[in-house]
Amino acid sequence: MDVLDQLGALREGKLSRRAFGRSLFASGISLVTVPMLPRRAQAAAEDHATYFTWGGFDIPDYFDEYVAKRGELPNFVTFGSVEEALNKLSSGFVADIAHPCLSDVPRWSSTGLFQPVDTSRLSNWADMIPELWNVPYNLKDGMPWMVPFEWGQTSIAYRTDLFDLQGEESWDMLWDARHAGRLGSLGAGGDVWWCAAIKAGVPFDQINTDMAFEKISAVLREQRPLIRMYTDDTTSLDTALAAGEIVASMAWNSSVVSLSAQGVPVKFARPKEGALTWVCGMMLHAQAPKIDSAYDVLDSLISEAAAVFNMRDYGYGGVNRKAFAGFSDEELAVLGLSRNPVDTLQAGHFGIPQTAEWDRRMTETWEQIKLGF
Amino acid sequence: MTLADHSAMAAVPPRALTRFLHRHEAWRGYLLLAPALTLMAAAILFPLGMTVVMSTWSLSGYDMVTTPGIGNYTAMVENPMFGVLIGRSLAVATTATLVTVALCYPMAYFVAFHTYRHKALWLIVMTLPFWTSYLLRVFAWKVVLGYEGVLNTALLGLGVVEQPVAALLYSQTAVTIVLAHSWAAFAILPIYVSLEKIDRTYLEAAADLGDSPARRFWRITFPLSLPGVVAACIMMFVPTVGEYITPAMVGGPDGMLIGNLIQAMFGPMNNWPAGAALAVVMILTIGLAGLAFLLLDRLVRR
Numbered sequence: 001m002d003v004l005d006q007l008g009a010l011r012e013g014k015l016s017r018r019a020f021g022r023s024l025f026a027s028g029i030s031l032v033t034v035p036m037l038p039r040r041a042q043a044a045a046e047d048h049a050t051y052f053t054w055g056g057f058d059i060p061d062y063f064d065e066y067v068a069k070r071g072e073l074p075n076f077v078t079f080g081s082v083e084e085a086l087n088k089l090s091s092g093f094v095a096d097i098a099h100p101c102l103s104d105v106p107r108w109s110s111t112g113l114f115q116p117v118d119t120s121r122l123s124n125w126a127d128m129i130p131e132l133w134n135v136p137y138n139l140k141d142g143m144p145w146m147v148p149f150e151w152g153q154t155s156i157a158y159r160t161d162l163f164d165l166q167g168e169e170s171w172d173m174l175w176d177a178r179h180a181g182r183l184g185s186l187g188a189g190g191d192v193w194w195c196a197a198i199k200a201g202v203p204f205d206q207i208n209t210d211m212a213f214e215k216i217s218a219v220l221r222e223q224r225p226l227i228r229m230y231t232d233d234t235t236s237l238d239t240a241l242a243a244g245e246i247v248a249s250m251a252w253n254s255s256v257v258s259l260s261a262q263g264v265p266v267k268f269a270r271p272k273e274g275a276l277t278w279v280c281g282m283m284l285h286a287q288a289p290k291i292d293s294a295y296d297v298l299d300s301l302i303s304e305a306a307a308v309f310n311m312r313d314y315g316y317g318g319v320n321r322k323a324f325a326g327f328s329d330e331e332l333a334v335l336g337l338s339r340n341p342v343d344t345l346q347a348g349h350f351g352i353p354q355t356a357e358w359d360r361r362m363t364e365t366w367e368q369i370k371l372g373f
Numbered sequence: 374m375t376l377a378d379h380s381a382m383a384a385v386p387p388r389a390l391t392r393f394l395h396r397h398e399a400w401r402g403y404l405l406l407a408p409a410l411t412l413m414a415a416a417i418l419f420p421l422g423m424t425v426v427m428s429t430w431s432l433s434g435y436d437m438v439t440t441p442g443i444g445n446y447t448a449m450v451e452n453p454m455f456g457v458l459i460g461r462s463l464a465v466a467t468t469a470t471l472v473t474v475a476l477c478y479p480m481a482y483f484v485a486f487h488t489y490r491h492k493a494l495w496l497i498v499m500t501l502p503f504w505t506s507y508l509l510r511v512f513a514w515k516v517v518l519g520y521e522g523v524l525n526t527a528l529l530g531l532g533v534v535e536q537p538v539a540a541l542l543y544s545q546t547a548v549t550i551v552l553a554h555s556w557a558a559f560a561i562l563p564i565y566v567s568l569e570k571i572d573r574t575y576l577e578a579a580a581d582l583g584d585s586p587a588r589r590f591w592r593i594t595f596p597l598s599l600p601g602v603v604a605a606c607i608m609m610f611v612p613t614v615g616e617y618i619t620p621a622m623v624g625g626p627d628g629m630l631i632g633n634l635i636q637a638m639f640g641p642m643n644n645w646p647a648g649a650a651l652a653v654v655m656i657l658t659i660g661l662a663g664l665a666f667l668l669l670d671r672l673v674r675r
Contacts, residue, residue, distance in 0.1 A: 083641035090435060090643075111435065181539055188641070227626055228543055245520035245542075356435055364644070367637045371629050373454040 049293035050075040051282075052085060052095035056234060056254070061309045066300035074297050080232040081188035083363055089113055094287060096294035101190070101280040102146060103351035106137045107359060108283060109145045115286045116143035121295045124302045127320045131342045132279050137353055148281035149301050150316040153268075153336065153348055154191045155275035157241060157255045158248035160265045169269040171199040173248050175219070180226040184237060184249030187230040189366035194276045194351050195250060196220050201273075204349055208358050213365065220369045230370055241266060253336060257315035268315075268336055277348035281319070317341050428650035437646060445650035455634075455651065459658060462630040465545060466614035469552040474605050476553065477560040481601075482594075485568035496565065500558040507555060511622050514551045518542040518623070543625025551623055552613050559612075560605040567601025568594070599673040607666045611659055631655060 006023060009015040051058070051074050058076035060067070067073060077093075079085040082100050089098060090111055100108050108114060116139075119125040132148040139145070156173050158165070164178065174183055186192055193216060197207055200215040207216075228246050231237050238255050240246045242264050249255075256268040269275075282301060288294050300306060307318025308326060315335045318324065324332075324339060338344050354362075394401050403410075429441040449455045484495045502510060517523045518541040525537040540546060571594060579589045617632030624630070631651070638648030 081641055083643065087640060087643045224626060228539070229625055240520075243519060243521045360432075360643070363642050367634075367642050368454060370626065371454060371458065371634060371637075372626065373452075373457075 047290070047293065048072060048074040049096035049288070049290040049297050050077060050094075051097045051099070051297055052077045052079065052089070052093075053097075053099040054078060055080065056314075057099065061313070062306040063297075063300050064305045065303045066296050069296055069300075070293065074293065082190055083188065083359075086111070089285075094285060094289065096285055096288040096290050097282045097297055098285065099149070099280060099282055100146065101278050101351070102132075102135070102138065102148070103278070103353045104190075105145050105283070106353040107356055109140070110356070113286055114145060114283045115288075116140045116145055117147050117282075117284050117298065118143060118295075119147075122147070122299045122302065124299055124304070124320060127304070127322050128302060129319055129321055129341055131345070132319055133281070146281045146283050147298055147302060148279050148319045149306075150281075150310050150314070150319065151277070151279040151341065151345065152253040152316040153275040153277050153344075154186070154195055154250060154252060155271060156248055156269040157251035157259070157266055158269060159241065159244065160267050162244055162247040168272045170272045171195065173269065173271075174250060175199070175223050175226065176248075177226060179247055181228050182245070182247045183223075183226050183228060184240060184246040184251075185223070185227050185230050186237075186250045186252075187232045187370070189363045190351075191250065191276065192220070193362050193366055194349070196223075198271075198273050198276065198349055204352050207352070208354060213361070217365055217369060220366070224369060224372065253315035257313065257335065270336075275348040277345050277350050279345075311335060311337065317344065424649045424652055427646055428653045430646040430649075432644055432646060435643070445647045446654075448647070449650060449654065455631075455654075458629070458631045458634055459655070461545075462614050462616075462632070463658070463662070465548055465552070465628075465630060466610050466616075469549045469556070469613050470606050470609040472549065473553040473557055473560045473609055474564070474602060477557055477605070478564055478598075478602070481561050481564035481568055485565055485571075496562075499561050502554065503558050508618065510555050511551055511619055514547070514554070515542065515623060518547055518550070542623060543628065545624070545628045547623040547625070548616075548620050548628045548630070551619050552616060555619070556609050556613060559608040563604040563608060564598060564601040567598045567604075571597045600670060603666060603670045603673055607663065610662060610666070614659055614662070615655060 006015065006019065009019070048070065053076065055078040058078050060073055063073055077095055079088065082104050085098060085100065086104070086108060089095070090113065098108075098114075128148070132151060133144045133146065156169070156171070158173060162182075163173070165173070174185065176183070194204070194207075196216045196219050197204065197212065200219045202212045202215050206212055229236070229240060234252065234255055237246075237249055237251060238259055241249060241251075241255065242259060242262065251268070253268060256266055259266045282298055284291075284294060284298070302319055304320045304322040307320035307323035310316045311318045311323060311327065312335075315337075317337055327335075327337075329339065332338055336344075394404065426441075427437075428445055429443065431438045431440070431442060431444050480499060484492060484499070488495050505513075515522075519525070520537050520539065520542065522542070524541060525534075528534045529537060575593050575597075576589055579593055584592065614630075615632045615635075616630060617636050620628050620630045620633055621636070624633070635648050635651050635655070638644045638651065642648075
């Protein structure tokens with residue numbers, strides 16, 4: 001049948017009901033089948049690995065090597081906390097690379113969702129600082145589960161002009177009732193629970209006891225009425241600190257570095273009880289669909305350039321030994337780092353891997369405390 | 374088009390089916406509805422059923438145990454947290470609904486009775502806030518309500534307060550304000566429609582018989598606009614009671630609502646069965662509230 005005939009009939013108002021129905025039917029069929037027809041190759045994004053990471057690490061600055069080799073950035077998906085990330089991965093989301101922390105490794109690797117990294121495929125591996133990955137629970141047949149990417153501290157960022165510091169810097173600052181309603185905190189149990197353990201005086205090797213749960217819950221409940229905001233979003237935290245909305249908050253190194261760069265009088269405390277130290281990095285998905293690209297992403301992330309960016313712009317420790325050569329001792333001191341990263345790591349409290357049951361109990365308790373119960 | 378074409382088309386469906394469909398009008402209707410019904414079943418009923426089924430499961434480590442039980446529901450009765458949060462959500466949603474309807478009524482009234490030209494333009498202007506994304510609107514409120522925000526700066530400048538008012542942001546007040554603004558268009562439109570429908574001759578008659586404007590409003594306009602007000606309440610209340618993003622962004626620790634707990638259960642707490650049970654309880658609660666509104670509507674229309 002002729003399309004023009006039909007259009008003519010339509011214009012004259014003579015299109016029969018049957019012919020109309022048939023046209024409708026045909027257009028319906030074509031509408032449904034069009035997506036099934038072969039299509040032209042799409043944008044190259046599909047050829048790149050997907051990197052599942054914290055918001056803030058999804059930036060081009062880490063991927064100079066990768067872009068030089070493959071021409072474009074990998075794909076990014078971001079999360080707010082490791083609990084959320086593992087939950088999404090275990091419910092079927094596949095990203096080639098995910099970004100947990102070292103103390104999460106036993107739990108994460110036991111899910112069967114990950115594969116050890118073949119370090120012979122990483123050209124920058126020889127420059128890595130071994131203390132950051134060479135721990136028994138991170139190794140399987142000599143291959144690491146996690147490739148470290150950044151390390152640093154969870155401590156207190158405070159406004160030197162607004163926070164009335166009496167005596168030494170200490171975790172008590174975040175429990176200071178004089179600043180009630182002007183204190184902030186991170187929202188993820190992974191940081192808060194351990195910091196509260198330091199405040200409560202619970203040794204980390206006893207954290208999996210009922211006594212520890214009681215003590216830590218008690219200090220966190222005591223703190224909650226003083227807290228203005230719990231957030232995992234460093235941008236909100238930085239804005240609130242810059243505005244003076246909060247005068248002190250539990251924070252990571254990056255908040256202080258970025259706020260100082262903006263001229264905000266802010267300091268990263270060295271609490272007398274010690275800060276929480278951590279190492280985070282990348283794990284490779286067991287079914288990584290773009291495995292070659294994924295190895296290039298890993299290689300780029302542990303490159304000297306990426307480590308320098310981590311140190312200079314975020315204040316995190318770099319994992320590539322070469323990166324330290326470009327910094328003077330004074331510069332490192334300002335960033336809260338030292339030439340030998342092991343010194344900094346050992347000066348604080350280092351999180352110990354825990355069981356899935358502990359993690360569930362901790363998260364559940366913490367979420368309830370956050371809601372006020 | 375030729376006759377041969379016709380016969381070729383007619384031969385495609387089997388005769389028996391054609392005859393069956395010709396004879397039973399209802400089946401023809403269902404066949405036409407089938408795509409929509411399938412979509413509804415797949416996208417609404419199936420997930421809903423899944424939620425109900427999952428709410429009877431339990432957890433062991435990271436795995437779900439699919440043996441049915443009512444453990445999640447009994448836990449909800451035993452733990453006061455759930456009752457408090459549900460109560461708080463209902464209270465915040467009710468306040469936001471009442472505030473919004475009270476603020477939107479005059480606006481709708483103005484457009485319905487006091488504008489004579491470009492009514493559509495007026496309505497478009499009123500829905501203007503809806504032209505930006507919901508998230509942006511909430512962010513804009515953070516700027517307005519913040520510690521060094523527009524409102525606090527203005528209050529300080531005018532000398533009304535000496536210290537910035539901290540309770541403006543990260544509080545239940547903030548949640549109520551943002552909800553009332555964000556959902557305003559949902560309240561304005563139904564009220565406007567019911568006001569617009571009112572027969573103006575009633576008002577003229579009342580005026581002729583000596584009613585003052587105020588009496589005219591309370592005896593004629595207001596009662597006749599009540600169906601719109603009830604509709605506006607439903608449109609506001611049902612979505613706001615389960616709100617998650619607004620409290621998460623401006624609520625602070627004390628402004629968290631039940632939606633945030635459900636999110637935490639499906640997110641960091643990784644306890645889907647408990648989250649599903651909570652969702653089911655919320656569906657029932659909102660259903661009850663909706664029923665109350667429907668009864669109210671019946672009463673009003675009588």
